[in-house]
Amino acid sequence: MSQKIKGAEALIKALIEEGVTTIFGYPGGAIIPVFDCLYDYREKLNHILVRHEQGATHAAQGYSRISGKTGVVIATSGPGATNLITGISDAMMDSTPLVVITGQISSAFLGTDAFQETDVIGITQPVTKWSYQIRNAEDIPWAVARAFYIASSGRPGPVVLDFAKNAQVGEMKWSYKKCNYIRSYIPVPEIDKAEIVKVAEMINNSSRPMIAAGHGIMLSEAEEELLKLAEKADIPVTNTLLGLSTIPSDHYLYKGMLGMHGNIGANYHTLDCDLFIAIGMRFDDRVTGDAKQYVAQAKVIHIDIDESEFDKNVKTTASIHGDAKMVIKALIPLIEKKSHTEWLDSFKSCDEVETEKVIKPEIYPESEDIHMGEVVNKISEATGHNAVLVTDVGQNQMLSARYFKFNHTKSIITSGGLGTMGFGLPAAIGAKFGAPERTICYFTGDGGIQMTIEELGVILQYGIDIKIIILNNNFLGMVRQWQELFFNQKYSQTPLVNPNFKMIANAYGIKAEDVESREELDGAIERMLNNKGSYLLNIKVEEKGMVFPMIPAGHTINELMLNSTEKYIKQ
Amino acid sequence: MDNILYTITVFSENRVGLLNQISIIFTRRKLNIESLSVSPSSIKGIHKFTITTYSDQETMEKVVKQIEKRIDVLKAFFYTNKDIVYQEIALYKVPTNKLLEEENLEQIIRKHNARILEITKEYTVLEKSGHSEETESLFNELKQYGITQFVRSGRVAVTKSTIEYVTDYIEEQKSRKDKMQS
Numbered sequence: 001m002s003q004k005i006k007g008a009e010a011l012i013k014a015l016i017e018e019g020v021t022t023i024f025g026y027p028g029g030a031i032i033p034v035f036d037c038l039y040d041y042r043e044k045l046n047h048i049l050v051r052h053e054q055g056a057t058h059a060a061q062g063y064s065r066i067s068g069k070t071g072v073v074i075a076t077s078g079p080g081a082t083n084l085i086t087g088i089s090d091a092m093m094d095s096t097p098l099v100v101i102t103g104q105i106s107s108a109f110l111g112t113d114a115f116q117e118t119d120v121i122g123i124t125q126p127v128t129k130w131s132y133q134i135r136n137a138e139d140i141p142w143a144v145a146r147a148f149y150i151a152s153s154g155r156p157g158p159v160v161l162d163f164a165k166n167a168q169v170g171e172m173k174w175s176y177k178k179c180n181y182i183r184s185y186i187p188v189p190e191i192d193k194a195e196i197v198k199v200a201e202m203i204n205n206s207s208r209p210m211i212a213a214g215h216g217i218m219l220s221e222a223e224e225e226l227l228k229l230a231e232k233a234d235i236p237v238t239n240t241l242l243g244l245s246t247i248p249s250d251h252y253l254y255k256g257m258l259g260m261h262g263n264i265g266a267n268y269h270t271l272d273c274d275l276f277i278a279i280g281m282r283f284d285d286r287v288t289g290d291a292k293q294y295v296a297q298a299k300v301i302h303i304d305i306d307e308s309e310f311d312k313n314v315k316t317t318a319s320i321h322g323d324a325k326m327v328i329k330a331l332i333p334l335i336e337k338k339s340h341t342e343w344l345d346s347f348k349s350c351d352e353v354e355t356e357k358v359i360k361p362e363i364y365p366e367s368e369d370i371h372m373g374e375v376v377n378k379i380s381e382a383t384g385h386n387a388v389l390v391t392d393v394g395q396n397q398m399l400s401a402r403y404f405k406f407n408h409t410k411s412i413i414t415s416g417g418l419g420t421m422g423f424g425l426p427a428a429i430g431a432k433f434g435a436p437e438r439t440i441c442y443f444t445g446d447g448g449i450q451m452t453i454e455e456l457g458v459i460l461q462y463g464i465d466i467k468i469i470i471l472n473n474n475f476l477g478m479v480r481q482w483q484e485l486f487f488n489q490k491y492s493q494t495p496l497v498n499p500n501f502k503m504i505a506n507a508y509g510i511k512a513e514d515v516e517s518r519e520e521l522d523g524a525i526e527r528m529l530n531n532k533g534s535y536l537l538n539i540k541v542e543e544k545g546m547v548f549p550m551i552p553a554g555h556t557i558n559e560l561m562l563n564s565t566e567k568y569i570k571q
Numbered sequence: 572m573d574n575i576l577y578t579i580t581v582f583s584e585n586r587v588g589l590l591n592q593i594s595i596i597f598t599r600r601k602l603n604i605e606s607l608s609v610s611p612s613s614i615k616g617i618h619k620f621t622i623t624t625y626s627d628q629e630t631m632e633k634v635v636k637q638i639e640k641r642i643d644v645l646k647a648f649f650y651t652n653k654d655i656v657y658q659e660i661a662l663y664k665v666p667t668n669k670l671l672e673e674e675n676l677e678q679i680i681r682k683h684n685a686r687i688l689e690i691t692k693e694y695t696v697l698e699k700s701g702h703s704e705e706t707e708s709l710f711n712e713l714k715q716y717g718i719t720q721f722v723r724s725g726r727v728a729v730t731k732s733t734i735e736y737v738t739d740y741i742e743e744q745k746s747r748k749d750k751m752q753s
């Protein structure tokens with residue numbers, strides 16, 4: 001006979017059954033029984049106490065994105081739960097597997113506006129893959145097993161389990177079985193062989209093909225297959241923001257990032273290609289600009305695990321519904337060995353213009369002021385391009401995505417779909433827990449860091465090592481950039497008066513330096529990287545720096561701006 | 572593109588909160604739900620939603636895929652009126668004394684194939700099933716007697732197709748389950 005245990009313990013045991021080792025959370029009244037039990041299991045489950053529940057979700061995201069495991073979050077009811085919403089939405093947009101457990105008042109009081117009661121299921125349904133309220137202890141194994149299965153399979157995403165207090169203290173007969181089947185849910189569809197044949201033929205018949213590799217490559221661990229396909233058919237590969245690092249930056253077929261602030265060659269060739277092969281990406285408007293005109297001249301192949309993405313934003317010629325790794329594997333034998341020398345060479349003229357007009361002035365500036373791209377480039381080089389890039393949102397995000405280089409996959413953690421300021425610091429902390437052996441470089445703006453700056457407390461408490469680089473322009477830079485370009489330089493509510501970041505870091509026991517001039521930069525970077533333990537650089541950068549190239553929102557690649565006054569004209 | 576009336580049918584597990592999940596998808600796409608009916612389907616444990624909305628084919632394709640993406644939804648379909656046999660039911664409450672004054676009452680009831688469900692001294696309740704134009708037309712005819720209450724159900728529909736996709740789907744899933752667990 002299986003023994004009877006309390007619901008709270010059943011939850012903990014279920015987490016252990018699912019292979020969980022690390023949890024990010026924050027306690028409160030409606031979840032105390034679970035924390036009480038966590039204490040007894042502290043040898044097996046490492047609970048990281050954040051300083052704000054939003055931080056817990058982003059930390060779990062960082063943890064998941066670097067490790068491929070499902071991130072786990074625990075918080076209390078009411079305000080604890082509502083504080084999670086930003087991170088849950090972010091994980092939904094960026095397909096990150098999370099299991100989020102919220103305490104809830106006893107089911108007998110549900111609907112009575114009891115103290116710290118919130119309709120968590122109602123609030124989270126639109127921003128989760130699945131959400132479920134556990135109202136009695138017997139339900140726990142079923143619900144937890146299902147939650148992990150749903151969060152991590154198919155197109156991953158966040159799942160919420162709202163855990164009523166009576167179910168935490170109620171007793172149940174313990175037994176556990178992992179879930180691998182749900183009647184109404186087919187996470188990995190069988191691949192349609194006819195579509196594979198058709199798509200292979202399209203690839204073989206194309207003369208100017210290009211690949212757009214997204215986050216899906218990372219999620220299905222299809223990096224090797226992607227390279228094999230690209231090399232065999234000699235196809236240039238571009239990345240979305242979240243797809244960065246799926247192919248090494250120095251690979252001869254890698255042609256850069258797509259989108260608003262992406263590379264000229266990558267973007268411009270979407271106008272010239274005859275076949276656009278989108279894998280594990282979703283044609284976000286920050287990639288496409290005006291979606292109606294995007295790759296309109298080309299045939300479009302879309303490979304994705306989420307059928308609802310097909311034809312959602314851009315019309316496809318053929319689509320294959322399936323796991324990227326399995327699909328590419330099935331394609332490779334049917335692909336003819338090819339060489340597209342002329343097509344590949346045609347990227348060069350774009351690259352040359354970009355190097356001269358954009359890249360050089362950004363990373364080797366002639367002005368006295370330090371540029372963001374310059375800092376990013378130096379740190380990427382100093383780490384041998386082996387570090388993990390974590391970004392916040394804004395100019396710092398776009399410039400670090402542009403100038404950081406990657407040797408290894410799963411090396412970028414950034415908030416793509418939701419663009420959440422404040423994402424970076426907790427995500428960097430979570431990433432360190434997910435891959436303690438890797439160097440974590442977290443770039444942020446002076447605005448973004450202040451959105452979740454309280455998480456420095458986690459660094460203090462757990463003594464972890466992340467490198468914090470504030471690219472400080474005393475502005476909400478990206479908004480200021482739009483104001484400069486499109487709102488007559490009216491800098492409405494974008495100048496910031498900032499605190500002394502060095503003193504704040506010191507108060508949390510973190511070594512820090514202010515960097516005000518170029519001469520100090522190399523030394524400071526070296527000291528930061530050589531330091532055992534976290535280190536913060538507050539780097540004063542050009543106040544009115546800009547991110548270029550830029551395709552203004554809703555426009556086409558023909559409107560690509562090289563700088564504030566010059567448009568790109570193809571040579 | 573001109574909007575026409577579409578009928579969407581959704582088959583789901585019988586789980587709390589599904590109606591909310593489905594209706595959110597319409598809200599996000601700014602689609603107004605014209606009518607809605609939910610009931611157990613012919614298959615045990617499976618619920619059927621029948622929803623009508625004015626839209627276009629492309630939007631319907633996207634909406635149905637997004638509905639199917641919800642974990643507890645088995646299948647969703649969309650149809651135009653020619654693909655389905657559909658029906659609504661309407662109830663009319665009319666003051667009895669007014670009806671009794673009407674010489675052609677019999678003709679009205681016959682013409683519309685209406686039924687009388689209850690007669691009291693104060694009121695009479697009539698029932699009619701049909702397409703909305705038909706229930707509407709009886710409404711217009713009874714208006715002169717002062718209708719005190721009127722209600723129309725959501726549309727219910729069955730397909731004209733000879734293939735039963737949901738039954739097939741459930742069969743397929745059974746064999747998938749056997750494969751997974753062997």
Ligand SMILES: Cc1ncc(C[n+]2csc(CCOP(=O)(O)OP(=O)(O)O)c2C)c(N)n1
Binds near residue numbers: 445
């Ligand atoms: C939570 C949140 N609020 C507001 C925004 C809008 N926003 C996007 S970028 C940006 C400016 C960011 O400024 P800063 O953090 O200083 O970074 P910079 O752009 O200067 O690198 C703002 C306000 C956002 N993305 N997220």
